Amino acid sequence: PAKLKARRQRWNVKPSEMAKNTLNPIRAIVDGMKLTPNPDKPMIALSIGDPTVFGNMPTDDKVLQAMKDAIDSQKYNGYAPSVGYYKSREAVANFYSEPGAPLEANDVILTSGCSQAIELAINVLCNPGDNILVPCPGFSLYKTLAVSMGIKVKLYNLLPEKSWEVDLQHLESLIDDRTACMILTNPSNPCGSVYSKEHLQSLLSIASRYCIPILADEIYGDMVFPGCTFHSLAPLSSDVPILSCGGLAKRWLVPGWRMGWILIHDRNDVFGSEIREGLVKLSQRILGACTVVQGALESILNDTPQEFYQSTINFIKTNAEICFSELSTVPGLNPVMPSGAMYLMVGIEMEHFPEFQNDVEFTERLVTEQSVFCLPATAFEYPNFFRVVVTVPEKMMVEACERIREFCARHYRPRSQDSNELDQ
Amino acid sequence: PAKLKARRQRWNVKPSEMAKNTLNPIRAIVDGMKLTPNPDKPMIALSIGDPTVFGNMPTDDKVLQAMKDAIDSQKYNGYAPSVGYYKSREAVANFYSEPGAPLEANDVILTSGCSQAIELAINVLCNPGDNILVPCPGFSLYKTLAVSMGIKVKLYNLLPEKSWEVDLQHLESLIDDRTACMILTNPSNPCGSVYSKEHLQSLLSIASRYCIPILADEIYGDMVFPGCTFHSLAPLSSDVPILSCGGLAKRWLVPGWRMGWILIHDRNDVFGSEIREGLVKLSQRILGACTVVQGALESILNDTPQEFYQSTINFIKTNAEICFSELSTVPGLNPVMPSGAMYLMVGIEMEHFPEFQNDVEFTERLVTEQSVFCLPATAFEYPNFFRVVVTVPEKMMVEACERIREFCARHYRPRSQDSNELDQ
Ligand SMILES: Cc1ncc(COP(=O)(O)O)c(C=O)c1O
Numbered sequence: 048p049a050k051l052k053a054r055r056q057r058w059n060v061k062p063s064e065m066a067k068n069t070l071n072p073i074r075a076i077v078d079g080m081k082l083t084p085n086p087d088k089p090m091i092a093l094s095i096g097d098p099t100v101f102g103n104m105p106t107d108d109k110v111l112q113a114m115k116d117a118i119d120s121q122k123y124n125g126y127a128p129s130v131g132y133y134k135s136r137e138a139v140a141n142f143y144s145e146p147g148a149p150l151e152a153n154d155v156i157l158t159s160g161c162s163q164a165i166e167l168a169i170n171v172l173c174n175p176g177d178n179i180l181v182p183c184p185g186f187s188l189y190k191t192l193a194v195s196m197g198i199k200v201k202l203y204n205l206l207p208e209k210s211w212e213v214d215l216q217h218l219e220s221l222i223d224d225r226t227a228c229m230i231l232t233n234p235s236n237p238c239g240s241v242y243s244k245e246h247l248q249s250l251l252s253i254a255s256r257y258c259i260p261i262l263a264d265e266i267y268g269d270m271v272f273p274g275c276t277f278h279s280l281a282p283l284s285s286d287v288p289i290l291s292c293g294g295l296a297k298r299w300l301v302p303g304w305r306m307g308w309i310l311i312h313d314r315n316d317v318f319g320s321e322i323r324e325g326l327v328k329l330s331q332r333i334l335g336a337c338t339v340v341q342g343a344l345e346s347i348l349n350d351t352p353q354e355f356y357q358s359t360i361n362f363i364k365t366n367a368e369i370c371f372s373e374l375s376t377v378p379g380l381n382p383v384m385p386s387g388a389m390y391l392m393v394g395i396e397m398e399h400f401p402e403f404q405n406d407v408e409f410t411e412r413l414v415t416e417q418s419v420f421c422l423p424a425t426a427f428e429y430p431n432f433f434r435v436v437v438t439v440p441e442k443m444m445v446e447a448c449e450r451i452r453e454f455c456a457r458h459y460r461p462r463s464q465d466s467n468e469l470d471q
Numbered sequence: 472p473a474k475l476k477a478r479r480q481r482w483n484v485k486p487s488e489m490a491k492n493t494l495n496p497i498r499a500i501v502d503g504m505k506l507t508p509n510p511d512k513p514m515i516a517l518s519i520g521d522p523t524v525f526g527n528m529p530t531d532d533k534v535l536q537a538m539k540d541a542i543d544s545q546k547y548n549g550y551a552p553s554v555g556y557y558k559s560r561e562a563v564a565n566f567y568s569e570p571g572a573p574l575e576a577n578d579v580i581l582t583s584g585c586s587q588a589i590e591l592a593i594n595v596l597c598n599p600g601d602n603i604l605v606p607c608p609g610f611s612l613y614k615t616l617a618v619s620m621g622i623k624v625k626l627y628n629l630l631p632e633k634s635w636e637v638d639l640q641h642l643e644s645l646i647d648d649r650t651a652c653m654i655l656t657n658p659s660n661p662c663g664s665v666y667s668k669e670h671l672q673s674l675l676s677i678a679s680r681y682c683i684p685i686l687a688d689e690i691y692g693d694m695v696f697p698g699c700t701f702h703s704l705a706p707l708s709s710d711v712p713i714l715s716c717g718g719l720a721k722r723w724l725v726p727g728w729r730m731g732w733i734l735i736h737d738r739n740d741v742f743g744s745e746i747r748e749g750l751v752k753l754s755q756r757i758l759g760a761c762t763v764v765q766g767a768l769e770s771i772l773n774d775t776p777q778e779f780y781q782s783t784i785n786f787i788k789t790n791a792e793i794c795f796s797e798l799s800t801v802p803g804l805n806p807v808m809p810s811g812a813m814y815l816m817v818g819i820e821m822e823h824f825p826e827f828q829n830d831v832e833f834t835e836r837l838v839t840e841q842s843v844f845c846l847p848a849t850a851f852e853y854p855n856f857f858r859v860v861v862t863v864p865e866k867m868m869v870e871a872c873e874r875i876r877e878f879c880a881r882h883y884r885p886r887s888q889d890s891n892e893l894d895q
Pocket residue numbers: 096159160161162163186232235236264266293294295296302305306307
């Protein structure tokens with residue numbers, strides 16, 4: 048009352064630092080591009096990591112039926128516990144249990160998509176000022192989330208010439224006493240790479256040596272091409288604590304349904320009850336996944352026929368092979384054959400395309416001339432590459448590759464001296 | 472390499488400060504209570520703010536049908552924009568538009584439950600060190616979220632003797648130059664109060680005078696008893712910027728479906744594009760609501776029959792009247808008649824119950840002896856009250872009131888001298 052108060056005299060409402068610091072590089076780059084397709088050619092978007100957009104990859108009927116049953120039961124209208132129904136958690140635990148890495152319902156936290164799983168995992172492990180190790184190229188959400196929380200990001204290199212294996216020395220050189228967690232994406236977005244058991248063991252041994260917990264982003268788990276094997280990380284180590292993040296989005300082709308999970312692997316009891324309680328507490332902030340999807344989850348996991356998974360992955364593999372073999376013969380491009388997920392990275396020999404400064408300009412002009420949009424890998428902090436999503440209908444894939452070939456033929460300059468000539 | 476690095480020698484993984492600071496007072500209090508029901512009496516829980524738990528309040532068939540149609544259409548499996556499908560946002564805008572406060576699709580942000588709406592609204596408006604004004608008694612999530620983000624909470628008093636109107640002087644005295652937002656809950660959880668137009672105008676005039684934006688939690692909007700009117704806040708002011716938070720949870724009786732929204736009211740252009748962009752950015756962190764529910768939203772809003780809303784509110788009103796009139800005649804209790812929502816607060820004249828230190832002990836013993844559980848209002852920072860949820864089946868309501876009467880009769884001490892006697 049007597050105290051003189053600083054009183055605002057006019058409106059001055061600004062977004063918080065966190066809002067300002069929530070930066071989505073894909074949006075930043077794509078919004079900055081001039082994307083005007085060639086009016087004579089229908090647009091082919093190879094940029095969107097959503098396998099459902101072209102309608103050629105519907106989910107399985109069993110999945111839809113499970114949802115309708117859940118609705119009809121009327122048992123799933125109320126609040127679930129913030130970490131999910133016990134029965135649904137149990138279904139996930141049973142589905143992902145392996146002899147070397149058993150899971151119980153209490154080891155599972157259901158979340159609103161794998162994105163929230165990642166958010167909770169980073170949030171529970173890291174304080175502002177800590178740093179996390181993130182793959183480069185890698186899924187951009189890790190950095191978006193971390194930076195917004197004041198957590199530093201250290202990018203470790205993947206090696207295209209070694210099928211995108213981790214540069215182990217580089218990874219190790221980045222570790223310091225504020226390193227709170229290491230993120231591994233396997234299979235990878237954007238690379239489509241799948242790591243061997245040996246490589247995963249090398250990564251685990253670094254984590255073990257430096258005592259760094261791992262966030263294993265396994266949303267593309269089991270989405271590997273025939274002939275290749277997916278090894279989930281947890282069974283390969285009994286001492287490194289692992290939060291494995293996954294969800295229905297990719298394998299079951301329902302990304303919009305926002306059903307994700309964290310599997311807590313902690314056989315060495317490093318996380319103990321504290322990290323588990325931390326995850327529970329954080330889950331109470333906004334509660335988790337839609338109860339209808341939770342109610343359907345047991346049936347979705349147990350009743351989806353094997354043929355569904357197989358036909359999905361066979362389709363992706365065929366497309367990836369088409370794309371790889373087509374682009375392999377295009378002078379100036381270096382596609383890297385994936386082994387899983389739904390992506391393929393293509394290196395651009397920029398010195399042969401002197402008209403373009405970088406991958407952003409290259410892909411921008413590809414839209415202008417050929418109406419084909421590929422995401423420039425600068426969006427994954429990896430310049431001079433672009434990412435192709437290989438879930439589009441096969442005819443589109445073929446057509447897109449043709450147009451990319453035409454585009455490259457037009458702009459390719461055979462000898463690197465060309466750029467010198469230009470300079471003169 | 473040559474540089475000597477601080478290398479962790481042993482595992483030491485601790486939950487982050489944010490995880491530790493995410494405190495849910497309801498859990499903290501309930502988990503600390505010894506809740507052992509009387510084995511001779513079946514438990515009646517009047518504590519759970521979930522209208523679906525007793526099965527007596529199903530949602531409308533149209534709502535279920537809308538969901539099944541959305542699933543069958545197969546149009547809602549993919550990613551929606553992070554703020555929701557345009558058509559779904561438009562449906563919400565049309566549903567909530569009023570002549571004094573028109574809304575367009577772009578003014579609507581769809582979220583994973585009203586909880587995420589509140590989280591985004593606080594997050595976009597406040598920086599660590601700022602403070603927000605929060606009703607007392609009030610919904611505990613506001614404080615849980617704010618404290619976890621390093622935002623201070625200043626509790627302003629509601630006055631039970633004035634049907635839980637805000638103590639305006641107290642509210643005003645709390646404002647300082649770091650006050651980033653004022654939260655109003657109308658209708659109220661836990662009070663069930665509904666504010667008059669005049670009272671809302673008084674609140675708006677304070678916000679306007681001090682230039683403080685308002686987060687209007689209107690999740691119980693339109694859930695008012697016949698004879699009473701709900702005034703949404705936005706049409707009553709053209710200068711105060713308002714983020715109105717709502718969702719399907721309560722009025723449509725599907726809290727588990729996690730469908731919420733923010734309505735941006737900013738006719739004075741205070742928020743401008745910056746706050747809107749901030750909300751969009753924050754929404755990209757984990758994406759929003761389940762696409763199936765989004766796909767069903769237009770039909771849910773437009774096709775749910777009026778009779779459904781009416782019968783819900785009539786049922787709640789009847790129960791509230793039973794509870795109020797029963798408990799009004801119990802010596803030592805002072806129920807406050809609500810006008811909406813689904814709650815009723817009951818004051819305890821603690822001096823007449825000298826056996827119990829506080830509302831927590833009182834309600835704990837009520838479980839032990841009578842198997843009736845009411846939430847002690849200490850959970851809402853309002854000691855010496857308890858909250859009754861009035862959505863239980865009518866017979867339970869009656870039975871619960873009988874048992875509360877018996878309990879009070881047993882423990883009531885008529886004259887306050889009694890406590891002196893005990894002291895001697
Ligand atoms: C590697 C990776 N992790 C997580 C996600 C997010 O999954 P969700 O849609 O379930 O949030 C994606 C989505 O593209 C992804 O590529």
